[in-house]
Amino acid sequence: MDATVKRKKRLSKAHWFVISGLTPILLIYTYLRFIPILKTFYMSLFNWDLVSMDKPFIGFDNYIELFQSDMFLISLYNTTIIAFGILIFNVPLALLISNALVRRIKFKSWFEAIYFLPVITPMVPVTVVWKMILDSNSGLLNYFISFFGIAPKAWLLDPTLAIISVIMLTVWKTVGYNMLIFLVGLKGISKEYYEAAAIDGATGAKAFWHITLPIMKPITVFVSVITLIHGYNVFSQIYILASDVQGSPGYVVRVLVYDMIENGFRFFKMGYSSAEAVILFAIVFVLTLIQMGLAKEKTTSSKGMK
Known part of the structure; x- marks a missing residue:
């Protein structure tokens, strides 16, 4: 006792x-x-002006004004396209790279370092370099595609091409981070699964589809949601790539974070900007709930199988 x-x-x-x-x-x-x-x-519930002492309560008027604003809807649309574009290309590419690196190949550590190097490089200098690469007059990308008979493109002037440029830059910058997470998960898969599948003739792509993907589902869900959340918070790439265009930074591609900052600190509409921040918070919160729900579903199904 x-x-x-x-x-x-x-x-x-x-x-x-x-x-x-x-x-x-x-x-x-x-x-x-x-x-x-x-x-x-x-x-967000007030007409909050940074330069005025009078801040009257207006309830949900800021939210109503948001969804009546073309600028906000365009920003939300562009941000969603960029976020899901990054997701569609980033996650499968990171999984394929990690699946290749988990095998016994020469100079594997060097490849891992090369893929991860952009992740630790600051976003601003990376974006400045990409801006020079994507320049419509003297950029390396237009010079490269000219060898294939493709006419030079205005990568930073056309809205569609500017969105594609942001997606390319962000995927290149962040794929190494997702690759590292997938590598940790892949190294935890027992070789016995693949050996048993090989006896049944399931090797290569079949083994990847029927063994690797189901086991990696929780990690894939986590990486996908994190990638989407980062995609919705995109700002630096847009601000730098689209600067000095028609005299207004971010003019070609307007995103949610840029619209929020401009309304709050340029037009001093802090209440309106706060409402935009709440909408962004709600999007991130919903994505997090989806991640938790899918992860819980996977855990429950795993316990049921046991």
Whole structure:
């Protein structure tokens, strides 16, 4: 009995030690993260002007105005196209690269480093380099496609091509991060599955389709949702690639984060901008719930199989 009491006291002390260590961190995190989120919700219900002391309560008028604004709808549409474009190309490409690298190939570490190098490179200098590559007059991309008889393209002037350019840049920049996550998952798959499948004649593409993809589903869901969330927060690429175009940065392709920043800090419509931030938060929140639901469904089905 005495040993049990002593063990409970030690556990109690350990719990209080952990709580006392985490409390300052949680307080700082709450102050820096949760309070600004609540403040944003609050501001979205007011006609909040940065230069005016009068901030009348207007309820959901900012939200109504949002969905009546062509600029907001265009921004939301462009952001959605870019986010899903990044998802469609990034996730399958990262999975294929990681599946190739998990095999025994020469210089595997070098290939992993080469693919991951763009991830740790800052976005701004990367985008500046890509802007020179995509230049319609002297860019390397137009020079390269000229060998195939393709006429030069205005990659940063045409809205459709500008969206494609942003997707290309972002996929190139972030594919290494997703590749690394997939590599961790692939290395955890037991070789016994593939050996058993090989006996039944399932090798190569069949083994990948019937073994690798089902086992990697939880990781694929996680990577897909994270990629979508990052896609909806795209800003730096748009701002730099489209700068100095017709005298207004971001003119060719307008995205949600840029529209939010412009309304808040250029036109001082902070209440309206906060409503846009709430919409973006809602999109990210829904995507997170989808991820949690799919992951829970996969865990439940796995337990059922056992």
